Amino acid sequence: MIIDMPDTTTNAVNKRLVNLRDEGGAIALGRVLTLVILTDEDSLEDAVEAANSASREHPCRIVVVAPTATRGSAGLDAQIRVGGDAGASEVVVLRPSGTLREHTDTLVMPLLLPDAPIVAWWPGQAPENPAGDLVGRMAHRRITDAVACTGTREVLDRLGEHHEPGDTDLAWTRITVWRGLIAAALDQPPYEPVTSVLVEGAADHPSVDLLAAWLGRQLRCPATVARVDGVEGITRVELVRRGGSIELSRPDGRTATLTEPGKPVRHLAMPLRTLQECLSEELRRLDPDEVFGEVLTKGLAGVSG
Template sequence: MIIDLPSTTTNDVNKRLVKLRDEGGAVALGRVLTLVVDVGRHDVEEAIEAANDASREHPCRVIVITEAAQGADDAEEGGLDAQIRLGGDAGASEVIVLRPSGQVVPEGDTLVIPLLLPDAPIVTWWPYEPPEDPANHPLGRMAQRRITDSTACDAPQEVLRRLADVHQPGDSDLAWTRITLWRGLLAAALDQPPYESVDRVVVSGQTTHPSVDLLAAWLAEELDCPVTVERDDDAQAITRVSLERRSGEIVLDRPDGKTAALRQPEQPEHRIALPIRQLRECLAEELRRLDPDEVYAETLTRGLARVPA
């Protein structure tokens, strides 16, 4: 069900939600959090689709803020158009799309506050360009967790290093979530005999993909060894990691973005399904934890400085 509410107010949107809930029997008690999504001037559908998929694991109220197309007549005064999506159009969530225009645009936090679920955690997600300082952005200050996605930015590496300068507990980035499986496989490989230190690491991948830099930063910080990054414009995300030890190399190789080969000294080659992670998977994983990610913080603020740009 999709209900359009042109030229409205958040108070009217809230009243309509209550009415729909009373009429349809839907309840908010099962919602575990409020997910605030700021898409800026981008299309809302990709973010809503990912949030809907993630809501099947984390039932939530999704509030999406996007700037409305603005004409000359309403450029000064502005207003608010809204849309409510329920049922099959909202996954296991309630989706509220807010399209402020004119003078109403800067009031994003004021628009959101009346629609927040009471006594529920708040997560703010910027699917595209993040603010200069997420923790001090009006939508970030109200949230326990703040999720950015440097992968979707025009200058990913610059954004990642800027986020490192302003990082606060509760900040996270989906470029970090995309390397969860890589970190697990590499940690498991090193957790087997012989228990030798790693002398050098080489990480290969797409030239500007921020996950390449974060994986290299994590390895540099955790293993305390030199890390080299090999960049390829035609690569798909991360393609190869080599851990050099005295007894030989541990290599995790994924040239096709789908299946990886794990090669270790004196062991047969292992083939592992390792597809490039989709947006909905990464968002669902981030919503599983509302406490600060200390490993990400150390990787971003300390390890990234050890990776050549």
């Protein structure tokens, strides 16, 4: 069910949500957090779809702020989505115009669930300083996505400069499987030190830099990236050791091949992670990701290429 509320206020929206629950039980209780999505009209539906999917694992209230292009008088159009139109959650879409565009914090405050954590997500261009953003200041976790930004390495450097505990980025979440497979391979004999690391992938993909930074920092060795045009995500990782290199290759974005000296070649299903999978993973934890913080603020400086 979709309820349009043109020229309204957030207090009126909140009262309508309460009435829906009291009258028909349309909105279930038991939400574990409030997810605030700060986006634009072009990215709104994709972001809501990903959040709806994640809400099946993490029941939450989703509040979307998508300012309109109108800069005239202050106004607010809202929309409530419940039931089948909101997955396992309730979705409130706010479209402020005029001067209300600059007051996102006061817009969302009446809609925040009491005594529940707040997560802010920017599915598009990341703010200069997520923790300094009006909504970011209220949030326990702040999720950006450097993949969706222009100038991805510059975005990572800027996020590192302003990093605060609670910040994370979906470019980091996209390498969870890579990190797990590499760690498992290194946990098997022979236990030789890695002397250098090479990470190959799409020229403009920030996950390439983050994986190289993580490996270089964890293994205390030089880390280099090789940038390739016409591919998606990370395509190959090589860990050089005296007795032979470990290589994990995924050229097609679907199946990975793990090659280790003296062992049979292994083929592993490893499709590119979806936005829904990454968002759902980040909503599983509300404590600061200290490893990501160290990689972002200290590890990237050691990556060459």
